Amino acid sequence: MFAVVVDVDYVGKQQLKNLLKQFGNGVQLRPTYLVSSGKGVHLYYFLQEPVQLYRNREEVLAELKEALIRRLWNDTSSIRPDSPDIIGIYQGFRCVGSQSKLGVDFPVKAYKLSENRYTLEDIKASIPSCKVDLAPLYEKPRRKSTVTLEEAKELYPEWYEKRIVQGEPKQKSKKQGGTWVCNEALYAWWKRKITEEVKAGGRYFSIMALCSYGLKCGISEQKIRRDAYAFLDHLESLTEDEDNHFSRADVKDALRALKGDRKRLSTIASREWIENNTKVTIPANKRNYRKQEAHLYLARRKKEDMKVIGEVVKEGRPTAERTVREWQESHPAGKKADCIRETGLAKHTVYKWWKDINNENI
Structure with a gap:
């Protein structure tokens, strides 16, 4: 710069x-x-x-x-x-x-x-x-590690087991450019925001934000483009200055965001960035002013209390170990190949958690 x-x-x-x-x-x-x-x-x-x-x-x-x-x-x-x-x-x-x-x-x-x-x-x-x-x-930018795979196996056994043996994908933090797939309701919510709250000063960036939310929600590029152009007439109707109309060329230019680094766009376009550039207020997730660690601790305690009094509690995504063992319980004579095919788990994952049901009480 x-x-x-x-x-x-x-x-x-x-x-x-x-x-x-x-x-x-x-x-x-x-x-x-x-x-x-x-x-x-x-x-x-x-x-x-x-x-x-x-x-x-x-x-x-x-x-x-x-x-x-x-x-x-x-x-x-x-x-x-x-x-x-x-x-x-x-x-x-x-x-x-x-x-x-x-x-x-x-x-x-x-x-x-x-x-x-x-x-x-x-x-x-x-x-x-x-x-x-x-x-x-x-601060100097981080350099790529020079540690060999054999050295990493000795130095970081847990990482080696997860990433190399089990083949789990690399988990990136938000600052490192990681992203995740959100519920499509988030995308629909932002479309309502464009219709109800975006003003003349935030029209261009509202389309860029649409691209960001679309990528976060796994929306196809074709649909994002179609939705963006569908807002053209509405955004043009917000024009306050005759020298500052909102045209099809503006939509096309904003959609160039889809051609760049997608993970980077979906993370750089943070809540604060979207608020500042679109002038749309986006309340932060409510944690009652607690730190995330404290908030999650109380949420988990509440779940345990609900279990104690007999209420049904939905658990999170089942672990691979639990999936394999439950399949074995349902199919006492089942084979590993059948388990792999029906559960969709990787071969090495099924083999890792497979137990001889005749010799062990699962």
């Missing part, structure tokens, strides 16, 4: 004068370039040294940029101070010389305001009471 770029929209003549005055008297950090985009400005803060965009840095850089946006977009710089567009570090902007929102007669122009190049610490220092921790930016 060679520069931090902030978009301030709904900038009138007086708001532009205010910004230039604040850059001059030091109230706001003076950008290297100011670009007139039509009805707003793009402020480019060139960096002294480019920042490599390792994944462990993305969240911190996004937080810093959000803080800078909220600092610059205010009641003196925008006609709509309460509607800042919180955009991410990968957001693209209109090229200098291209057509602005005002038409071909008003091209995008750039104005050099300074020779300044900044560090991320400079940008943070320009934001009063900024609490963004920049320490993760200086």
Whole structure:
């Protein structure tokens, strides 16, 4: 990343004068370039040294940029101070010389305001009471392990048993780009949100969020695209500014998210990201302000109490061991091959948990 770029929209003549005055008297950090985009400005803060965009840095850089946006977009710089567009570090902007929102007669122009190049610490220092921790930016990215498979067998026997012997898939955390398949009700819920709550400032990102929720719920790309275009007329009806219509081209552009790293999209598009960019409020999962560990402990205790008083409790997904043993109980004369075929378990899994029913009381 060679520069931090902030978009301030709904900038009138007086708001532009205010910004230039604040850059001059030091109230706001003076950008290297100011670009007139039509009805707003793009402020480019060139960096002294480019920042490599390792994944462990993305969240911190996004937080810093959000803080800078909220600092610059205010009641003196925008006609709509309460509607800042919180955009991410990968957001693209209109090229200098291209057509602005005002038409071909008003091209995008750039104005050099300074020779300044900044560090991320400079940008943070320009934001009063900024609490963004920049320490993760200086952590080295993890390197791939050089441990051989034979060495791993000795060093990590549990991992070797699960991943190599049993063939279980790699489990990734959310930060590592892992994903999971959610109930399709989540996708349907977001479609209702688009119809009921999305406003003019969040239309583009609402389609990107539709892509994210669709991927999380295992929805086919064809259906996601069909649903996205079905919202075109509704989203266009929300237009408040004649120079800011929502077109088929906007939907097509937002759907480009499907062509990228799918796991990455479904994890980067977090609840906070979707809230900030679509202006739709998404309440967090209710845990009564408890930490996850405490919340799960109480939930499990409740389940045990229900068992004690005789209530039926649905258990989670059965283990492979229990599946094999229950099949053997139901088929005393059954063979391993039949168990593999009927349960769908892998051959090595069935062989691992198979017990001689004639010699052991299962």
